[in-house]
Amino acid sequence: MEKSRIGLLSLLVALCVAGCGGPHSRPLPDKPPVAPRVAFETLISSDPDALRCNVTGKAGAAMTITTPRLVPLYRFKRPATIRCFAQGYWTEQVTVLPGTKQPLLIRALEGEMITPANASVRGKVLGRGGDFPREVKVTLRRDVFESATDRDTYYAEQLNRITEDWATLLGRAEAECASGAVSQAGASAVAKPTICRNGLHRLIGLRSAELRRIELQRRRSRIP
Numbered sequence: 205m206e207k208s209r210i211g212l213l214s215l216l217v218a219l220c221v222a223g224c225g226g227p228h229s230r231p232l233p234d235k236p237p238v239a240p241r242v243a244f245e246t247l248i249s250s251d252p253d254a255l256r257c258n259v260t261g262k263a264g265a266a267m268t269i270t271t272p273r274l275v276p277l278y279r280f281k282r283p284a285t286i287r288c289f290a291q292g293y294w295t296e297q298v299t300v301l302p303g304t305k306q307p308l309l310i311r312a313l314e315g316e317m318i319t320p321a322n323a324s325v326r327g328k329v330l331g332r333g334g335d336f337p338r339e340v341k342v343t344l345r346r347d348v349f350e351s352a353t354d355r356d357t358y359y360a361e362q363l364n365r366i367t368e369d370w371a372t373l374l375g376r377a378e379a380e381c382a383s384g385a386v387s388q389a390g391a392s393a394v395a396k397p398t399i400c401r402n403g404l405h406r407l408i409g410l411r412s413a414e415l416r417r418i419e420l421q422r423r424r425s426r427i428p
């Protein structure tokens with residue numbers, strides 16, 4: 205019995221060696237192939253975290269996500285709309301348009317809806333979807349408070365935060381003018397002062413609109 209078992213094992217080993225070393229064997233490569241990144245997705249994050257959001261496009265395409273989530277916005281017919289909601293918060297809707305690698309001031313004058321949340325540099329040279337922001341953060345603000353004092357304190361903090369974010373963004377735009385980035389983007393020396401003035405004016409208008417909307421939310425918040 206023992207000799208039969210040994211013989212059977214020897215036969216199996218011989219068959220394995222013959223099969224592995226035959227003409228049809230395919231040795232594993234030293235390194236697995238790595239596919240190049242050809243498309244870029246946008247990280248949709250939120251404050252608070254784990255929000256339910258509907259992402260829709262102009263043509264009717266839609267998907268429901270829970271933040272944070274990578275979303276291929278380039279698959280939606282522009283503009284893409286992100287609508288997030290939660291119990292006890294104002295529903296927030298953000299429209300996302302593709303942008304360019306141009307300076308902030310030129311992007312603003314071209315009609316891009318720039319905010320501190322999506323003003324990161326982007327451009328089509330990055331690949332498919334590269335003209336969308338790398339991240340869009342949707343912030344929901346509370347709409348129910350125990351008292352007027354609680355409400356006003358909360359919204360004062362919200363206004364301070366967004367004001368600081370806009371100050372950073374406007375400072376970046378002003379630095380573009382001072383460094384000559386606007387001229388390097390193709391604007392002539394004569395046109396540069398006009399582009400800087402008009403671009404800053406539009407950014408300030410976008411800031412004012414956001415601050416007014418936050419104040420309106422404060423006034424309409426509920427106090428049981």
